[in-house]
Amino acid sequence: MNPFRVVFKSTAVRLSALYIVLFALCAAFLVFYxxxxxxxxxxxxxxxxxxxxxxxxxxxxNRAGLNGMLRLMExxxxxxxxxxxxxxxxxxxxxxxxxxxxxxGVFDEEGxxxxxxxxxxxxxxxxxxxxxxxxxxxxxxxxxxxxxxxDLGEPQKLRLLVRRALMVALGIMGLGALxxxxxxxxxxxxxxxxxxxxxxxxxxxxxSQRLPVGGSGDEFDRMSESLNAMLGRIEKLNEGLRxxxxxxxxxxxxxxxxxxxxxxDALDQPSQEARRAGLExxxxxxxxxxxxxxxxxxxxxxxxxxxxxxxxxxxLSAIVTDSAELYEPVAEEAGMALATDIADxxxxxxxxxxxxxxxxxxxxxxxxxxxxxxxxxxxxxxxKRRDDGICIAVADHGPGIPADRREDVLKRFxxxxxxxxxxxxxxxxxxxxxxxxxxxxxxxxxxxxxxxxAGRGLTVxxxxxxxxx
Amino acid sequence: MDTIQxxxxxxxxxxAALGREGNVPAMKILVIEDDLEAAxxxxxxxxxxxxxxxxxxxxxxxxxxxxxxxxxxxxxDRMLPRxxxxxxxxxxxRKGIHTPVLILSALGQVDDRVTGLRAGGDxxxxxxxxxxxxxxxxEVLGRRKGAPEQDMVxxxxxxxxxxxxxxxxxxxxxxxxxxREFRLLEYLMRNAGQVVTRTMLLENVWDYHFDPQxxxxxxxxxxxxxxIEKDFDQPLLKTIRGAGYMIKDEG
Numbered sequence: 202m203n204p205f206r207v208v209f210k211s212t213a214v215r216l217s218a219l220y221i222v223l224f225a226l227c228a229a230f231l232v233f234y235x236x237x238x239x240x241x242x243x244x245x246x247x248x249x250x251x252x253x254x255x256x257x258x259x260x261x262x263n264r265a266g267l268n269g270m271l272r273l274m275e276x277x278x279x280x281x282x283x284x285x286x287x288x289x290x291x292x293x294x295x296x297x298x299x300x301x302x303x304x305x306g307v308f309d310e311e312g313x314x315x316x317x318x319x320x321x322x323x324x325x326x327x328x329x330x331x332x333x334x335x336x337x338x339x340x341x342x343x344x345x346x347x348x349x350x351x352d353l354g355e356p357q358k359l360r361l362l363v364r365r366a367l368m369v370a371l372g373i374m375g376l377g378a379l380x381x382x383x384x385x386x387x388x389x390x391x392x393x394x395x396x397x398x399x400x401x402x403x404x405x406x407x408x409s410q411r412l413p414v415g416g417s418g419d420e421f422d423r424m425s426e427s428l429n430a431m432l433g434r435i436e437k438l439n440e441g442l443r444x445x446x447x448x449x450x451x452x453x454x455x456x457x458x459x460x461x462x463x464x465x466d467a468l469d470q471p472s473q474e475a476r477r478a479g480l481e482x483x484x485x486x487x488x489x490x491x492x493x494x495x496x497x498x499x500x501x502x503x504x505x506x507x508x509x510x511x512x513x514x515x516x517l518s519a520i521v522t523d524s525a526e527l528y529e530p531v532a533e534e535a536g537m538a539l540a541t542d543i544a545d546x547x548x549x550x551x552x553x554x555x556x557x558x559x560x561x562x563x564x565x566x567x568x569x570x571x572x573x574x575x576x577x578x579x580x581x582x583x584x585k586r587r588d589d590g591i592c593i594a595v596a597d598h599g600p601g602i603p604a605d606r607r608e609d610v611l612k613r614f615x616x617x618x619x620x621x622x623x624x625x626x627x628x629x630x631x632x633x634x635x636x637x638x639x640x641x642x643x644x645x646x647x648x649x650x651x652x653x654x655a656g657r658g659l660t661v662x663x664x665x666x667x668x669x670x
Numbered sequence: 671m672d673t674i675q676x677x678x679x680x681x682x683x684x685x686a687a688l689g690r691e692g693n694v695p696a697m698k699i700l701v702i703e704d705d706l707e708a709a710x711x712x713x714x715x716x717x718x719x720x721x722x723x724x725x726x727x728x729x730x731x732x733x734x735x736x737x738x739x740x741x742x743x744x745x746x747d748r749m750l751p752r753x754x755x756x757x758x759x760x761x762x763x764r765k766g767i768h769t770p771v772l773i774l775s776a777l778g779q780v781d782d783r784v785t786g787l788r789a790g791g792d793x794x795x796x797x798x799x800x801x802x803x804x805x806x807x808x809e810v811l812g813r814r815k816g817a818p819e820q821d822m823v824x825x826x827x828x829x830x831x832x833x834x835x836x837x838x839x840x841x842x843x844x845x846x847x848x849x850r851e852f853r854l855l856e857y858l859m860r861n862a863g864q865v866v867t868r869t870m871l872l873e874n875v876w877d878y879h880f881d882p883q884x885x886x887x888x889x890x891x892x893x894x895x896x897x898i899e900k901d902f903d904q905p906l907l908k909t910i911r912g913a914g915y916m917i918k919d920e921g
Binding site: 481484485487488491492494495499511523526527528530531534554557558561565569 | 784796798799800850876878879880881882884885886889890893911912
């Protein structure tokens with residue numbers, strides 16, 4: 202592409218073009234204002250000088266008569282750049298003076314001429330040259346008219362001069378600005394080109410690429426730095442994602458293999474009844490797989506935050522009560538007691554379905570993993586206000602989780618029970634954690650009875666941030 | 671209409687179809703689904719359950735068929751070519767067609783359900799789903815057998831549930847139920863003769879919309895069952911394997 206067109210496509214150059222136009226407009230205004238002002242000051246001065254002349258001439262006439270006045274006028278008209286001095290008859294004929302002719306009618310009115318008038322000067326070449334002047338006319342007691350005026354050539358020349366000088370200066374300034382902006386624009390353009398080249402590589406899949414940082418700490422560097430930080434985060438997330446999908450593939454292989462084996466088994470059954478039973482087993486196995494997929498989808502959607510739109514003020518006390526009520530018979534059937542300590546009227550901003558499901562998961566886990574424990578068959582569900590927030594604690598007295606494995610159980614598909622004798626997807630706590638993250642809260646795992654040697658039990662606490670005051 | 675031997679059916683479908691014996695006209699539904707394989711499976715499975723199925727493969731033709739014919743239930747996929755599912759529903763509602771609609775969605779979770787129901791859907795099922803779940807929901811939406819919503823007293827055999835006084839009697843003898851057990855029984859009896867799944871129970875009795883992963887609902891149902899069947903010979907509340915529960919008078 203034409204480099205000039207590229208340059209003019211850049212924002213910097215467009216902005217500078219706009220500045221130049223604005224600058225030119227201001228400059229034009231300035232030129233006209235300055236010249237008009239200087240012209241006004243000049244004409245004011247002219248007027249004052251002429252008034253002084255008129256006084257002088259009148260005084261000379263009063264003191265020394267017509268001759269005295271003529272002498273004064275003659276002397277003064279010899280000086281360089283002299284004023285106009287004319288004596289005319291009452292009818293307007295020029296009797297004496299330093300001009301060749303004057304526009305008709307100038308002598309008719311006494312006082313200042315309202316507009317500049319035309320007159321002709323004697324010139325060396327012989328032919329009279331037209332000029333413009335302002336003048337004061339007065340009448341002597343013998344009826345003669347005296348005109349004292351000043352040529353306007355000089356103020357006009359001055360005005361032209363000032364205007365030309367200003368225009369030249371402004372033109373040079375504008376040109377300079379253009380050149381400077383052109384340079385800056387090109388520089389910015391080059392850096393942006395380097396950045397887009399780097400991002401093209403990143404887009405092609407090389408997430409280890411980073412945007413160039415010049416080191417001057419300017420806006421471009423700051424932008425590159427924050428984009429690089431973002432890329433680092435994306436790279437990390439991407440790695441995590443790859444690891445998760447590897448795990449998922451691995452963990453889904455097991456039930457699929459089991460499904461396939463069951464199908465092969467059912468096919469071999471001789472009796473109708475046994476085949477039916479086999480097929481039912483396959484359906485149950487597939488339902489479990491569907492559950493696993495649903496749970497996975499749910500977690501990823503919660504983590505992506507796309508359910509955040511459905512947030513409202515919800516009655517947490519009611520949800521915790523629901524969970525206790527729902528699981529109380531289950532616990533009882535498993536030979537356990539479910540105790541509750543639920544504070545009333547606690548409201549948080551959140552998604553009722555997700556929080557409900559998270560609490561249900563915890564209570565379900567508590568029942569599932571502590572039902573073998575006969576020493577203290579008891580589960581406690583509590584909802585409390587604490588200084589650091591609102592917390593829901595589900596405590597059991599089962600085998601508990603060693604402190605060094607607590608991080609692991611939050612990962613997808615991780616189940617401490619290697620034999621997988623208990624039903625479940627291994628996704629329950631992952632979902633709870635994702636839900637807490639969505640609600641800006643956190644999840645804490647601790648021992649229920651830290652004093653014990655074995656069977657310390659597990660307490661899982663969901664902590665919601667305290668409501669904004 | 672095809673006559674089907676119960677033994678040929680999947681067990682859950684068989685039980686639902688059993689209720690159709692007699693002169694109840696077949697339920698007629700419209701399936702709007704662009705995945706032809708899924709549509710073929712649904713059509714076959716519904717026909718085996720004794721339901722007449724029409725199929726449309728895009729939003730525009732689905733809207734046309736839904737406006738021109740009368741159906742008991744429509745099953746509408748959310749993502750359809752030519753016109754998306756939610757817009758088909760709102761257009762049908764705008765035309766004054768209030769046929770119950772079940773939305774199927776691959777998108778799947780809580781918030782999608784809420785937008786789907788807001789657009790005028792009556793029920794929502796995320797993919798992947800079990801056919802037994804879909805069938806149970808369609809049967810309930812079509813509501814051919816259950817008690818009308820406005821009935822104040824539900825009766826199944828000698829079991830009576832009074833929705834106003836919250837009293838439950840069997841053969842004139844009062845049965846005391848917890849409030850939640852009452853709501854559970856109320857929902858089962860409103861849909862008497864129809865399969866209700868565990869998910870449907872969690873949704874309608876507890877108002878939570880997710881898949882109850884463990885036996886939590888079963889425990890509540892078996893408690894209820896022991897209360898209403900303890901001193902009586904005739905069982906009323908049946909477990910439908912692979913599907914859910916059904917309350918029905920066998921007598």
